[in-house]
Amino acid sequence: MGTVIQVKTVDVVLLAVLGAAAAAGGALTAVVAGPGPGAGFTVAVVVLQLATSPVILLRRRWPVGAGLILAGSIAAQTSIAFAAPRNLPETLLSVSAWAPLALSVAVENITERGIPAARAALVWAAIGVLTVLGTRPWDPDAGFIANGLLHNAVAPLFGLWLAARRRRLHLLTERADRAEREQWWRAEQARTEERHRLAAELHDLVAHRVTLMTLQAGALATTAADPVTRAAADDLRADASGRSMSCASSSGCCAGRPRWRPHRWPRSCRRRWPSWSRRPAGSGRRCGSPRRVTRPRCPR
Incomplete structure (x- = not known):
């Protein structure tokens, strides 16, 4: 105007x-x-x-x-x-x-x-x-x-x-x-990279401390003579392991690796598959031997 x-x-x-x-x-x-x-x-x-x-x-x-x-x-x-x-x-x-x-x-x-x-x-x-x-x-x-x-x-x-x-x-x-505009973008990019670097360093430090705490708790659970102490050490080790996994997932260090989720077909489709398409309970693949399994498509 x-x-x-x-x-x-x-x-x-x-x-x-x-x-x-x-x-x-x-x-x-x-x-x-x-x-x-x-x-x-x-x-x-x-x-x-x-x-x-x-x-x-x-x-x-x-x-x-x-x-x-x-x-x-x-x-x-x-x-x-x-x-x-x-x-x-x-x-x-x-x-x-x-x-x-x-x-x-x-x-x-x-x-x-x-x-x-x-x-x-x-x-x-x-x-x-x-x-x-x-x-x-x-x-x-x-x-x-x-x-x-x-x-x-x-x-x-x-x-x-x-x-x-x-x-x-x-x-x-x-x-x-x-x-x-280019100068502002470069400054913003530099701030973002510095922020990511600091976050990665903090994550590595926290992950190292948690891993060390997990190892010490496992050692204590193995060498302790008191059952109460061993139970407390096992609880501490389990809690520390959970904290370590949650820290890794929240920090985004594994953002480039897709998480595996079991595929679930709808109930109406699962009824139509023949018995040969269902994997037995003990047919899971071993760790370290990756194998890509192609599943049939839903007939609907």
Whole structure:
């Protein structure tokens, strides 16, 4: 929601700036040139600028089309200015800031959005035609050459520089954020590894103490002469063995080894198995001789 409001605010500001530039250019031309037969040309140029200014709002949806429309409008304004009396064209083209602003915004938008070179070449070709039309090489004049280069060539290059600078800042910001996230992840990974190391060391220490206590209790149960002492030592050894197994299972040291659980078929399935599929009571496999037994699937 905030991004939409920011985009609309930028569009409104750009539209207001272009409108103010058109009005200021017309007013300055009227003040500098004074009243005369060229007032109609000034009004025509200002009206054309105001009518073309809303095209800047379509630059995100149709960047190339908006750039071509703006370039065509500037070409029309230049033609109208050259059709005016001799003292008016240079004044009208010098004081108007609408053309460089529109061209810089169009070029910046095309560069920032990564328009393919084949499509962006159309806009750059139109800018080249505008530069030739503004400098008038067939009738060279220092004022027209300076105005044509500044308004039609330097302004688009400035927009290109702004777009490149914004893209570079965006890439640097993204790289800094990525580096910060990687640093946080490495610190978190280091803390996790240290936590696991401490847990493993504590587990080994506790397991060693419990195992030693179990061995001592077994030795006491074997060597003690008093039956009460032997019974107490046996209870202590059994309790210590249980504690050792529970410590091993809770610490996760055997997490990679799946625990064996006897498979139990449903009661309705067990009734259907033939007698040969049931293992005898004494047919358990010996320790140290692993053998994988494939059991038949449930017929249900």
